[in-house]
Amino acid sequence: xxxxxxxxxxxxxxxxxxxxxxxxxxxxxxSIHPAxxxxxxxxxxxxxxxxxxxxxxxxxxxxTGNITITGGYASILETGQSAQLSTxxxxxxxxxxxxxxxxxxxxTIGIKGLVSGTFYGDPMYIGFFLVAPxxxxxxxxxxxxxxxxxxxxxxISYSTPVPIMINEISNITLVDDTQSxxxxxxIGNIPLSTYITPGINNTVITINLGTIPNARVFSCSLVxxxxxxxxxxxxxTYVYPTINMTSQLTLYRVFITxx
Amino acid sequence: MRLEVIIQLIIALIFVISWFLAPLWxxxxxxxxxELTPLGFSITFLGHKYFLxxxxxxxxxxxxxxxxxxxxxxxxxxxxxxxxxxxLSLAIMLIITVFIFQSRYLFYGGYSVLSTxxxxxxxxxPYTTYFGIxxxxxxxxxxxxxxxxxxxxxxxxxxxxxIIEETLLMVxxxxxxxxxxxxxxRIGIQYSIINNALxxxxxxxxxxxTGRPEGVKEYLSFTDKGFIYFDGSSITELSTxxxxxxxxxxxxxxxxxxxxxxxxxx
Numbered sequence: 001x002x003x004x005x006x007x008x009x010x011x012x013x014x015x016x017x018x019x020x021x022x023x024x025x026x027x028x029x030x031s032i033h034p035a036x037x038x039x040x041x042x043x044x045x046x047x048x049x050x051x052x053x054x055x056x057x058x059x060x061x062x063x064t065g066n067i068t069i070t071g072g073y074a075s076i077l078e079t080g081q082s083a084q085l086s087t088x089x090x091x092x093x094x095x096x097x098x099x100x101x102x103x104x105x106x107x108t109i110g111i112k113g114l115v116s117g118t119f120y121g122d123p124m125y126i127g128f129f130l131v132a133p134x135x136x137x138x139x140x141x142x143x144x145x146x147x148x149x150x151x152x153x154x155x156i157s158y159s160t161p162v163p164i165m166i167n168e169i170s171n172i173t174l175v176d177d178t179q180s181x182x183x184x185x186x187i188g189n190i191p192l193s194t195y196i197t198p199g200i201n202n203t204v205i206t207i208n209l210g211t212i213p214n215a216r217v218f219s220c221s222l223v224x225x226x227x228x229x230x231x232x233x234x235x236x237t238y239v240y241p242t243i244n245m246t247s248q249l250t251l252y253r254v255f256i257t258x259x
Numbered sequence: 260m261r262l263e264v265i266i267q268l269i270i271a272l273i274f275v276i277s278w279f280l281a282p283l284w285x286x287x288x289x290x291x292x293x294e295l296t297p298l299g300f301s302i303t304f305l306g307h308k309y310f311l312x313x314x315x316x317x318x319x320x321x322x323x324x325x326x327x328x329x330x331x332x333x334x335x336x337x338x339x340x341x342x343x344x345x346x347l348s349l350a351i352m353l354i355i356t357v358f359i360f361q362s363r364y365l366f367y368g369g370y371s372v373l374s375t376x377x378x379x380x381x382x383x384x385p386y387t388t389y390f391g392i393x394x395x396x397x398x399x400x401x402x403x404x405x406x407x408x409x410x411x412x413x414x415x416x417x418x419x420x421x422i423i424e425e426t427l428l429m430v431x432x433x434x435x436x437x438x439x440x441x442x443x444x445r446i447g448i449q450y451s452i453i454n455n456a457l458x459x460x461x462x463x464x465x466x467x468x469t470g471r472p473e474g475v476k477e478y479l480s481f482t483d484k485g486f487i488y489f490d491g492s493s494i495t496e497l498s499t500x501x502x503x504x505x506x507x508x509x510x511x512x513x514x515x516x517x518x519x520x521x522x523x524x525x
Contacts, residue, residue: 003336011345014322018349021318022356028314029364035304041375061376065305119382120289120305128378 074113224258271327
């Protein structure tokens with residue numbers, strides 16, 4: 001066999017081996033597995049309603065590896081409010097929203113947004129959509145009534161996240177249920193300006209019926225053992241950060257004197 | 260064996276060793292690396308190591324070694340050098356298929372969008388790729404192999420010494436008789452040694468201190484000062500150098516030279 005023929009023969013053999021190996025390499029792709037990674041995600045730690053407003057605390061869960069959180073934003077779908085997220089811990093973020101009247105009607109809110117940070121030194125963003133329960137309630141009730149010497153002391157208890165103004169009392173009436181008779185009634189309004197700060201607290205409204213011209217007073221004191229009912233229609237203004245909302249509220253209390 | 264072919268083999272071996280020490284190609288980012296080793300891809304992801312064995316890569320390594328060994332094993336034709344270059348180009352093809360494989364099955368874009376329980380996660384991880392030292396050695400190997408194929412492994416201009424030159428050099432260290440004996444071995448002339456004299460047919464090559472062997476017509480004797488040639492009737496005095504040349508040429512006539520030396524990669 002001449003060297004040239006040997007050369008041609010060996011070249012063909014080597015080329016065929018290379019082709020078979022290249023084809024075999026593609027078959028080896030079955031040994032490639034997609035890598036799995038525990039992905040960190042954002043969840044609500046809690047939502048609180050206080051005088052400062054609605055505070056949403058978010059926490060990063062499954063934060064394995066070298067993750068740092070730098071900030072981001074979160075918006076509330078129901079109200080359209082958006083706020084920057086501030087870091088309050090290595091994996092905890094917080095956003096504050098001023099209270100709006102809509103919150104009173106809501107039991108859950110949808111929060112969506114983006115948390116930015118770094119993952120092993122490189123930029124990272126975690127988007128999220130969360131549903132969180134909230135409870136914004138304004139409660140006002142009469143917890144005690146005292147009446148003597150024609151002076152009425154009403155202890156009003158309240159629990160509110162927003163300031164409330166009690167503007168006026170209209171047609172206040174105290175009825176002796178035992179005798180089915182009025183103790184007093186007032187026709188018309190008594191202007192008032194009681195400011196209630198946010199929180200859970202009490203305030204006392206004192207009305208001297210002797211000085212009110214439209215009052216019809218039948219008795220200046222209560223009889224022990226009788227059941228009385230106080231009707232207290234009031235006009236209140238809820239002072240939200242962006243808007244003032246005035247509404248009429250009828251408070252009443254049934255009580256027995258002398259226990 | 261020609262020096263050029265040995266240089267080719269040495270560079271091939273350096274390439275093979277260096278590839279085991281350093282990756283030929285490398286992709287690096289903060290959380291993910293890919294390294295092309297002779298046995299396949301070494302992949303690290305978030306501290307987890309994974310090794311993907313690649314037949315192409317292993318075959319490329321074997322082809323490079325084969326390419327350098329072909330001219331060593333097959334010396335009598337220039338086609339061995341051509342086959343060596345062809346095999347090396349196949350090795351490069353195989354390395355290119357490794358890169359095609361990487362871009363198809365191990366593609367890494369530098370960012371990821373992952374779904375999470377409450378949304379998604381987007382990470383952007385810039386990466387850099389670079390070629391390692393073995394690639395540059397491989398480029399050098401391609402150049403040397405190509406030059407070998409084109410010049411038939413005759414690009415080093417420093418030629419080897421001829422047999423005469425080597426013999427003349429050896430006279431100083433080993434004496435004239437031993438030097439001639441080794442030259443005769445290489446040329447392939449049969450001789451016999453009697454009393455430290457080389458006998459070739461009816462001719463004897465002796466040193467001066469040994470006696471003149473019997474039954475020879477001609478004898479060549481190296482003395483302390485020079486060289487004496489006795490052709491049966493007359494004596495000629497020559498220098499040692501002339502004596503060596505005469506002794507070898509006479510031996511070629513008197514002796515029976517073996518097969519003529521084949522030229523390498525002719």
